[in-house]
Amino acid sequence: MLLDAFWSEVLGTATLILLGAGVVANVVLPKNKGFGPDWLLISFGWGLAVFAGVYAAFKSGAHLNPAVTVGLWVAGEPFHDGGQVIEPTFSHAMVYFAGEFVGAFIGAVLAFLAYKKHFDQDADPATKLGVFSTGPAIRSYGWNFVTEVIATFVLVFWVVASGKTPSQLGPLAVALIVVAIGISLGGPTGYAINPARDLSPRIAHALLPIPGKGGSDWSYAWVPVAGPIIGGILAGLLGRVWIS
Amino acid sequence: MLLDAFWSEVLGTATLILLGAGVVANVVLPKNKGFGPDWLLISFGWGLAVFAGVYAAFKSGAHLNPAVTVGLWVAGEPFHDGGQVIEPTFSHAMVYFAGEFVGAFIGAVLAFLAYKKHFDQDADPATKLGVFSTGPAIRSYGWNFVTEVIATFVLVFWVVASGKTPSQLGPLAVALIVVAIGISLGGPTGYAINPARDLSPRIAHALLPIPGKGGSDWSYAWVPVAGPIIGGILAGLLGRVWIS
């Protein structure tokens, strides 16, 4: 039943989104101690959110991201369930997806609870949405999509290739890659690079009783889902050819 | 007599609080070279304070935090005294607690001495207290408690789970988790996540001859004690069930 893989992805992705949404809340919601724009702080926040999430999801190999699951599947790399190596198949991928989307939803709710009093403050509806989901700096679905494809390609190709460069950095390595992507490619779209990271918190935004919230910008919601999936597939294909 | 464990926790927690209170002093007290708000600086300061403290407390496994001691105790993980593994029992936990609270007090005094001339400057009494103890951005005992529970849960669950993800990061890993928590969950309460980190420096604030100091805000003092203890217990319980 792959229960270990499922719950592991739930725990890891919940940790990722709790900390990731948390850093945005800290920076954008009024009266927080970390209030004020600081892209380096945000980039480290998301990178270290991945770091923490990887530890929490050790039983499933810590995908935390449907684009990673897709990329490994395309590349033919194995999945994990508890101490077992399992085949990358459609049904196994579905278990990972389920864990990722459920975990991301739980993480968003926890971030809301941790910052409850700050959500009660007056702030722009778009600002409150920004704690949950990404949005473009300049709205252009085509180019926003391109940016998400490129950024996710870098992430997933790294995941596929990383096993070939021995180091003992463990979860720190992927955390630093996520910091790098945020610093370097996060400017135009806020770097979703992960469908679960964007879609589940957007659903949470729609459902939670957030004072003064506006719409959940569903017209943009397909970009941070489709872009990462395409980027992940392309990276998996290159990985299959180049990394043997 | 567990003298190694006691003195080890004293040394480690003193280092933690000397450096942790130090970064706050640097940022908030007038005329310092690091003066001015920078949440990333503060988050790295506390994280690296843990990093340094872990080295100093190698003989006891470096809890440095009653919430960590409680969490490991609940999870059934062993304690350490010098080179010996010891049972996680009530009396052993008391030795750790004693070392943690004594060490935190010493660290606060040393930070006061290192920044003596800057404490002599005019500054808001709340600012001077802030070098020692945490305080809420928006005072709401219930929600502040929730934030401390969630943030400490992340820390202690990581401590329990970390042994299962091999890496050679050593003390850097827990330091980065503390940086992550500060960046992502520190906005509402200043992330005590450690009863000794908050209570002992608060006592030091009450006792030390600080020019122009105000009250020590005892009405808030229970939150950064009770929240971390509850968060640590919950994390220890989940660890007991999930990490086997």
Place this chain on the structure above:
Amino acid sequence: MLLDAFWSEVLGTATLILLGAGVVANVVLPKNKGFGPDWLLISFGWGLAVFAGVYAAFKSGAHLNPAVTVGLWVAGEPFHDGGQVIEPTFSHAMVYFAGEFVGAFIGAVLAFLAYKKHFDQDADPATKLGVFSTGPAIRSYGWNFVTEVIATFVLVFWVVASGKTPSQLGPLAVALIVVAIGISLGGPTGYAINPARDLSPRIAHALLPIPGKGGSDWSYAWVPVAGPIIGGILAGLLGRVWIS
């Protein structure tokens, strides 16, 4: 035919320049989420760009930089092609150079695509050039050359010496050296320290259809090529004498 070495350097240097040019674009081009000057962000961006690039170029030992190739060649250190160790010869160095310059061009084009909508915004032509190539803070070809020689010497001497200090940091170590050089020696010239990093993106700037672009400042272009090459040779010579 050394195809593995060639394509590996292409992949690695493309990653390096995509992320490196990306951080500059994020910081200097209007409306980006990371807009605004932050030298620490830029220094971490380039350092982590190297980090990611090293993983992508694992089949060739990840030079990513003609000055590194020259320095290792002078020091007599081996090159790599797939799993094979190969001699550092003229023709092998040419293969590395080709991969580095081609990869850097591709990376610059990808960065342009990722930031396309932001290049469409109004900005100073020098600002848009700055995404691709370095330029001096105070134009003085002689002193700018000196700065590039010193900064590259630090990088390449570290590459030659690093094998003697065991650690398990892997690609993180060289990434941190690049962060260090950026922070400490990047002020006067923007630290090219790599002929491919500067020349190929400058060519891309000349060729790409960038709205409102100006000249590519060819009169300065020799400095970030010649300085790093001389710095690399000097470091290789000292390495040959001192590191035996």
Place this chain on the structure above:
Amino acid sequence: MLLDAFWSEVLGTATLILLGAGVVANVVLPKNKGFGPDWLLISFGWGLAVFAGVYAAFKSGAHLNPAVTVGLWVAGEPFHDGGQVIEPTFSHAMVYFAGEFVGAFIGAVLAFLAYKKHFDQDADPATKLGVFSTGPAIRSYGWNFVTEVIATFVLVFWVVASGKTPSQLGPLAVALIVVAIGISLGGPTGYAINPARDLSPRIAHALLPIPGKGGSDWSYAWVPVAGPIIGGILAGLLGRVWIS
């Protein structure tokens, strides 16, 4: 003759001061790309300067600091000359001291050359001195001395204790401790924590043809020499007792 130890300390300390003085120059001298106050940038700059210096000084165990040499000597820890372990004796300590002071002087000269055109700009004489040597935020020889003693104690006690906490961080660990000390204890005095780091560059400042320079503040010069030596001795004594 201990030539390996001498030249190793020269190379390492020159690297340390080149990069350390470099980051200050970048931040305080006009027209630099990193111009502007940023304590986190400065703290990372000095920490990574140590990181780079440790690699360059691998043949001598990389003290780079007379306070470290004194502390290890007092603690009874061995020194290194090339691949040989040597006794910590007076004459061996003198060789280390000589390498450290000579290297620091060379590093200061190199930093001057790298930033030559920026030293030619108008700036406050105290600012130009600040690239080379530390100075107090609030002048009070007694309390400045106390701060340097405490900060150096943390560094040297860590050096003595670090061998007992296995990790594979290598030079990164000491670099992070130096970052920690800068962030947390650097506010009052600018954290010399190293007699060679302060005295040799001060001599360089006195000798170099720096346009518009003022005095070298010799009345303060004893504090960043005596404070670190006393801090190093105290840490070595505690290390001798506690770390067996």
